[in-house]
Amino acid sequence: MADLNRRLFLRGGAATLLGCSAAAHPWLTTVTLASGRAALGDNRLVVVILRGAMDGLDVVQPLGDPLLARYRPTLGVETGAQTLTGYFGLHPALAGLLPLWQAGEVGFVHATSTPYRDKRSHFDGQDILEAGTGRDVPEPEVRDGWLNRLLQAVPGIEAETAYAIGREALPLLAGAARARSWTPELRLTLSPQSRRLLEAVYHDDPLFHEAGMAALELSAEFVPGKMAPVAPGKGKQAEIDRLAGFATDRLLGETRIAAFSLAGWDTHRQQAGALAPNLAQLERLILQLRAGLGDVWGQTTVLAMTEFGRTVAENGTRGTDHGTGGAMVMAGGALKGGRVLGRWPGLEEAALYDRRDLMPTSDVRGWAAWAMRGLYGLERGVLEGAVFPGLEMGDDPRLLR
């Protein structure tokens, strides 16, 4: 009800201004964040977009295949991987996740990809990953992200239900359903009169109105530095901690879905040095979320996905070039982890895609769809139609506990 009042007030913002009403109005005093609980229940979903194409073969290494060392003389075996299964090993920069793996709170999908093929452009690849469309080319008419279409499919969603976190816009959560977008380090102190005047000035421009109202609301609500769940880190680590801290704070409240992106996975050169710091960030993110969420971790699933994998063979500069099949990283107390899922296609040249890339044997959207079905009980028809058009989910992989 308070929210309704606010909206009515905003619609009449300019008129109120012209009428010289200096009285305080509902929106200045009431910040209403309606509940996502009724619509989505108690389960939490965190989606992380890994921009730049994470090398799945270096993250979850098929150590049991003797070809690996031939394809990758300086990567893979050389990095000193930790054993996951009899066949696969984990990149040492993720060794901190091994206890979670053993507890079934971390799992992987191998040889998975979006439907995108052949052009191997990061930018088209990311567009398709976030749009969740079913063709191998971007569909410009699809302007929303699949996580937003999930929200569109559930009645009673409020803006607070889902958060895009970070400085940059996140296409994954863009669209008609209301969702919040914020970055934890912002500070904005405004007098009540300035707020009122800004509202009036933004009133007639829908883009500025939407962004402006959210900015005024969120800046009033959050004081940076308020949340610090675990020991603070330095530099990039501190940034991860801020992200994780903010996400934790929200997810412990009314928020059920949080999304953000981590960039820097494009390792064309000297991959051994370039990949490890990114993996360390991903590891820290998962560990911080786990520590911060406490009991709620048991109701949480984290999916980290990337636009495509990288070439099976190392290139001439100790890195890897753009490929096709890749890996997805999953975590969370709700997860039935401790497994490397997905059909393994093998590394023989004839088994590769285009004789160069890991052959994708599953659609990455299918795993996300099964996770959302398990978490929120969405109907298969909705997931295969509205959320991921053209997807065939196949058999239930029983991702969750």
Place this chain on the structure above:
Amino acid sequence: MPDPADIAAFRFGFGLPRRAGQGETPAALLAALAGPDAGLRLWPAPGQDRVQALARAADRLQREMRKNPGDEARRQSYRQALAAVAALAEQQMLLTLARALDAPDSLRERLVWFWADHFTTVARQRTQAALPGALVDHALRPQVAGRFDAMLRAAVLHPAMLVYLDQSASVGPNSQAAKGAKGRRPGLNENLARELVELHTLGVGAGYGQADVRQMAELLTGLSVDKAGGQVFLPGRAEPGAEHVLGRDYGGEGMAPILAALDDLARRPETARHLARKLAVHFLADTPDAALIDRMAAAYLAQETELLPMYEVLLADPAALAAPMRKARRPQEFLVAALRALGIDGAALLALPAKEVQRGIRLPLVAMAQPWQTPRGPDGWPEAAEDWITPQGLAARIGWAMAAPSRLLPGGLPDPRAFADTALGSLAGETLRLAVSRAETRRDGVALVLAAPEFNRR
């Protein structure tokens, strides 16, 4: 009613007030573009040689430091060299902004920024921090009113590009260098070849395949960077034999086949359309008129990749000076426009203490999601207004508008009502004017103008 001259100042420049001699009509803007480079004359750029020399010195001292761990004197020398590079990069940034503030031919500065984005490079190491700026100053800037084929050559062959997209390390798999290598054999890196086709020329929608990218990568082998940090062709690294790219064979030795392939790429109709679309999207609207793009592409192809004819078609379009303003100023444009409206010129900007540059420019650009010269990838900055006018991005703009002007103008802020005229002219709406008149303080009133949609759109 918005005055078309004010629309032109916003859409094709950095807003108001206009500088002495600044054109108000498309014809005047184009004439200025065809004339001498006024911004460079006002604020000359550090030379390519100096940039390379400082980078080389820093690289050398870094190697020496690493060879002698614990040697404090060497560590100090390296630090000093690094500081010199950082100071040069800082100067490049301030000069770029100073030209945008002062130059009467604002369209040239906007085009320099457009092409800098088209040929994005990011410094991979701190020793190379001034290289991306040098590419803009010396490879792109001289060609923004010239020919694209020349710009393409200059950009792709510039050391900043060769290093950023890993060409400097790519080696032909059957080259002498690969065969003679002791230990692990070096080989191909596809990075530059792919982005050259996908981003710089044809565009990702064009009909090319992985085989073309691979062949292009083989064709580019030999192209590298020498010990002095300059572009070089190393025949020992070149893949022997002819390459077949997009239906054509490129044989022969040395740079000739590479240059021929670049020239051919520049002349492809897909390239013409890709460039025309990007320009129209950048200056006019996120979904520009298809017929306009056709006309722009035709003008470019008919005149040997000359860029001025393409700009001419763009500026002559009825949409060029028509309201509404659909695009959002990117954060860098926002800052320059705000400084200009506040009356801060290039000299005042360059006189700012380093701390204020950090606090008033570098950090706000980070908060507004456009950290200086560090876009996420070689595709540069996003275009859509929705990408910039997010809650967090707009909050950062409001925050700057509230805090920075009173620090930058210690002598006092202008009357906000007059400031609305200075900054927006005929573009200020009635609601804004009224709101400004009701602000409690000068600071709040000035901030309202700078945070308003009218100021942030173009």
